[in-house]
Amino acid sequence: MSFLVMAGATLPLGAQPVPNRLGVTPSAQSRDFVANKQQFQLHSLLTEQRHPRSFDLSTRIAADTADGLAALLSVDEDISAALQGVADDPARLAALEHASREITRALREGHRLYFYGTGSTGRLAETIESGLWRPFWQRTAASPAMAKIEARFPGLGERVRGEITGGDRALIASLEGFEDIPEIGRLQLQDNGIRPQDLVFAVTEGGETSAVIGTALAAADQAGADARRTWFVYNNPDEVLRPFERSRRVLDDARITKIPLPTGPQAITGSTRMQATTTSLYVLGVVLEDATHALLREVLTGDELAALGFNDAGIAERLRGFAAIQRTTAAAAQKLAAWTDREAASYAAGRHATYLATRALMPVFVDVTERAPTFRLSPLDPVDAAERRSWIQVWTPAADGAQAWQALLHRPFHGLDKALYLPPFENGIDDPYLREAALRGLSNAGDEQQALYDLSFSDANLQRSGPQAGDTGALILLGDEAHADANRRWLQAFAAAGAEPVLVSVSARPLASDALADVAALPRPVPVIAVTVPQRDAFELNQTIALKMLLNAHSTGVMAKRGRVVGNTMTSVQPGNLKLIGRATWLILSHVNAVLETPAWRTARGSTAPLTYAEANAVLFEAIEQRRSAPGASGLPEVELSVVAVLDALKADRPIDWNAAVTQLRAGGLSRYLAPYATATGAPGR
Structure with missing residues (x-):
């Protein structure tokens, strides 16, 4: 298997490393983080632990997409149990x-x-x-x-x-x-x-x-x-x-x-x-x-x-009712796999995805934008982008970008006014790293940012980034949404361009016959993922939650199939804030020390002193710099580059060679690199 148990012997966080065995001198930021930022070293939190049901996700979904999606969706059973506990307490x-x-x-x-x-x-x-x-x-x-x-x-x-x-x-x-x-x-x-x-x-x-x-x-x-x-x-x-x-x-x-x-x-x-x-x-x-x-x-x-x-359902009944929503959603794993496979194949071929949503716009938009920081993807492209960097875009029936933002927010766009925020940022933040980050963020947070992003299904966007052969398109319907003419035109445009559309619906009722008829009229078969959640409510919360769980599983499955997940760890994480620097450090530490504990390593190398937290953090900050400057390192996740660099160095008993680590990682990815050290016992308690 291509995952490693995030366990095994690790030195206490304050333990001393073997003197500079990796040849990496900690930067000022690394020394500051280890010494002064313990409050952001969050690996003890329950939400930061590995879940046994999805432990070997990257292996399972590579072999069987539906099985991997089922594993992801099964974790939502924990929510059912937790909400049942609240209702009973x-x-x-x-x-x-x-x-x-x-x-x-x-x-x-x-x-x-x-x-x-x-x-x-x-x-x-x-x-x-x-x-x-x-x-x-x-x-x-x-x-x-x-x-x-x-x-x-x-x-x-x-x-x-x-x-x-x-x-x-x-x-x-x-x-x-x-x-x-x-x-x-x-x-x-x-x-x-x-x-x-x-x-x-x-x-x-x-x-x-x-x-x-x-x-x-x-x-x-x-x-x-x-x-x-x-x-x-x-x-x-x-x-x-x-x-x-x-x-x-x-x-x-x-x-x-x-x-x-x-x-x-x-x-x-x-x-x-x-x-x-x-x-x-x-x-x-x-x-x-x-x-x-x-x-x-x-x-x-x-x-x-x-x-x-x-209706008359009280809070306790609604909490208990989540379990039925979860079961209905999880039952769609087999159908969902067709969409996941299709979108992953588009990305593998260098193509793109476009989602169209009206009532579903907010949950769809949220899932899409959350992929970028989780899986180290480019965020949505601005309208003035010289080339497409984002793998995906979200559209809604609207004449232009301003109308599309109104369709998303149902109110005016609200940015941060520098007149209010700049003086406190300049004068009230003592930490120089945080002050620099805050000022940098503020420069991209104003009302003017609205005009940079256009979510409209419009002629302008069709010309700028319309469908092409090999793309994936997903028409996503929510609740009692009528099948509008815009949906029909979108399906026809994608089919005519040689793209591969998918129809997704989450509603209290079966999918409308006119939508099915339009799909059937297209020249190639179109996967239909229709989930009926009969528990209706005034806010359409039940359907929204079901769609959220489907989208989360689908997007995670796509990224796992594209190698952006190792086991069930987000090794592509972008260490862009203190919490994520702490998470990235812990992932490096855990993956390296898991290898050092394996029989394969011990047989070949004997006992090796575990990597310490300070060593892992020093390597992480160096990897951040190497990613900017080393030939071929651009685009490689810092965690994955660090794990390979450290293990190569310990294996050869020499300082880290970043160029060699880049070559190794580009040759096959982290999962393949770690495969010889995979544990024999497999995932715990699947």
Whole structure:
């Protein structure tokens, strides 16, 4: 097998290495990280561990795509178990019911709700606003009940704000330096006009994200001793967070109400865009929908509520109901494999993918943009790109880029104003590395960024980056979405160009016959992945979550088939912030020391002193520099380059030869390089 157990003997983090056996002198940044940034060395977190069900993913999916996808989707069973546990625990269930009542009260009294997160949880926050809340009110605007609602609660549809660290530009690609700065959370709270009586939900999958913690503390300072105003939502157990000072500040702050939602390791180690974010999005969506239902019961009849999609299911029933959604989604693995194989083949041939979505636009956009940092891909191309670097693009039926952004956000684009952020960044950030990263990020975060990205299915985009032979296209439908003429034209355009379209639908009802007829009329067979999730709800949360799980499994499967995953570790990770530098260091340490413990290594080399954390980190920072300067190193992930360089050096008992490591890695990839050392026991507890 081509994976290695991330276990075995490792020296304590403070242990001394064999004196410069690798020939690498730690840089100033490396010395600073090891000595002063222990609070970002997060390998002890539950979300950073390897999951046994997907342990050998890269091997399994290479042999059988459907089997690999089934392994990925099976990890979502952990969410079912966790939510069942919350539903069965009176205290934890009461906390969610309390949150629902507080939301109802705040909305009734004319206050706002503010959901804030970084990276994946920032996209979660924006999904709550722009993928659930605002679309619900747009649908409701066509209902006769809207007049009664507006008379009693005017402007209700404008009362929820979801914000990502760095503003809307960070939806395209996270401005990585921002998340390590608590001050930006306070500044964005101020920027969005959040007042002491508003409710703030600070969401962090790890429970340690500095920007989110800054938001929670700033909100608590606003609200004073009233713990009903500030909520902290996270996915790691308290006991593993307590070693981190910034996490303790929140956990021990009586002004902040905590909602812990741990589910366990992620399907891809540390990739919290998967189970952690699915859990928090579903739970917060259920709570918000429950609160909205309670509020609207004050003005609408039962029939009017039912017409809007509400039912009598309470929070506990909804939490238990996740298991049925998960089973329905997981059952689609075999059909999903056709799409995964098709898209992976397009990338292997140097081609591209284009997704078209209307109601599904936000979950589709989120999954696509999260691929770049997870798997070391180029982010979406700007309109002025000289050549296509991104493997994929997302379109929606719109006349131009401005209309497409409106279709995504259902509100104006919101960037960061330098007048507000620049002085605190220049004068209030003591760490020179963080200050430099923050200023660099701020230069790419303003309102002007909107014009650089065009998501429209328009003549301009067809001319700029239209379909070509060998491309993959995916038409993705969500909920009770009608099969529009734009969808038909898109299918025909892709088929005519020799591209390979796929139709994906997640709805409470079977796929409409007109969509099937249009697909059948195309010259080549088109895979159809239709998932029926009969549990309807007003916000279409159930269908959105099912689509999210499908997309997460599909995109991860594609990247695993393209060699961007080793075992179930994200060895292509981009070390662009302190947390990811820590993760990359741990991956180097773990993969190297796992090899040193194998019988194959010991037979050939005897006992070798394990790599230390300081050595691994020094090599990582050197690899970052080598990637910029060494011939042929551009495009190689730092973790993979480091693992090969270290093992080659230890094998030959000589300093690291970066050029030789580049040659080795380019010859066959990390999985092939590690194959001779694969453990005989296989993955633990599949």
